[in-house]
Amino acid sequence: MDQNTNKKILILESALELIRENGFHGCPISQVAKQASVAAGSVYTYFESKDEMILELHRYVKSEVLKEISEKDHPEKNFEARFFDFWNNLTSLYQERAAFQSFLEQFTSSPYNTETMQLESDPWGEWTEAFFKEGIESGQLRPLNPKILSMMVMGSAISLIRFKTYFKTKTASTAQDLHLIPKMVWDGIKFQ
Amino acid sequence: MDQNTNKKILILESALELIRENGFHGCPISQVAKQASVAAGSVYTYFESKDEMILELHRYVKSEVLKEISEKDHPEKNFEARFFDFWNNLTSLYQERAAFQSFLEQFTSSPYNTETMQLESDPWGEWTEAFFKEGIESGQLRPLNPKILSMMVMGSAISLIRFKTYFKTKTASTAQDLHLIPKMVWDGIKFQ
DNA sequence: GGCCGGTGATTGAACGTTCATTCATTATCT
């Protein structure tokens, strides 16, 4: 990784953290720059505009998620085991790097997520679609549109993360219930 | 409903629509006022500040959702039927009033959703929790924390709506698959 | 009825702040 890529990523990570803490509102370029230890103007050496920076951040986060999840997948296992690995790896990742989940959620429900944007190539989306397609073709998942399966599973995972985040303090008693969730999701999507 | 309440709601609905179209970024008071046919200053007759307006909008949307869903619930039916009613009514409502779903999603993942805010009384949250609690106590749902059940179901419903919104144009072939989703969710949460 | 004065809602221009972006200058590297 050359020096430029390094500094670019420094800026992206700085924006990511600010967005997690304060939302899109709370990440002025001045702050992003300060946190990345560069001058405000320097951001424009790496990005055309703030909007372009946000879009690039979106690509960056999705590629990091893809890297992490795909390298921990073992296609030689049977699909049920792969599903639970997928679930656990995804929820762990979103908890370790809470800013990933927070950013993706804010981005998805924001006007950045235009129709044009959705025409961009999306390796993470393609990977998950292929993953669930394999589950269907091996006869272990209900024969539905893999896009739908994927969205249902991701929606549940995100709900779980949100639950853990919001009720962090209060949930000693319910902690065991949370382990049952991937099983519930599996019961919903498996071929039966 | 007196005249003041009327105009207050006019302003809230105007903000709601702008937020759906352009996000929190894209709803300056000047625009909210213009769309509601009042002067910018008048907004401050009804709300202390823009932030307070957004918080009140949140209360307003949740109370509208509660009104709609609770009045269409029939507690004398068995719980499985009530669940499918609940699902259908919620997804219909979110489709008819897309701005409700869009606003709630943006609000939830924004910094408006502080911890203090979550201590506010929340009739809609309490209603859904009680709803799922009845399902558990009648032995038809898995005996889990009803908050968790509720969140899983809502997460799936929202994923479905998002799917329909994004792929509106392309999905003639997958439309039938979408009908199976409430059944999948039910299979995941029912006592077995 | 017609007029008056007063009360409270409504207005929108003006204010001060914040922000994204620019660019002349300076520093760093090759």
Next chain:
DNA sequence: AGATAATGAATGAACGTTCAATCACCGGCC
């Protein structure tokens, strides 16, 4: 020395909020 990167003060647009001025309405009085 020349090229490239980095700086941060300056700029102008946009925003939330204020407030002096205007308007709409109503009861009381002639």
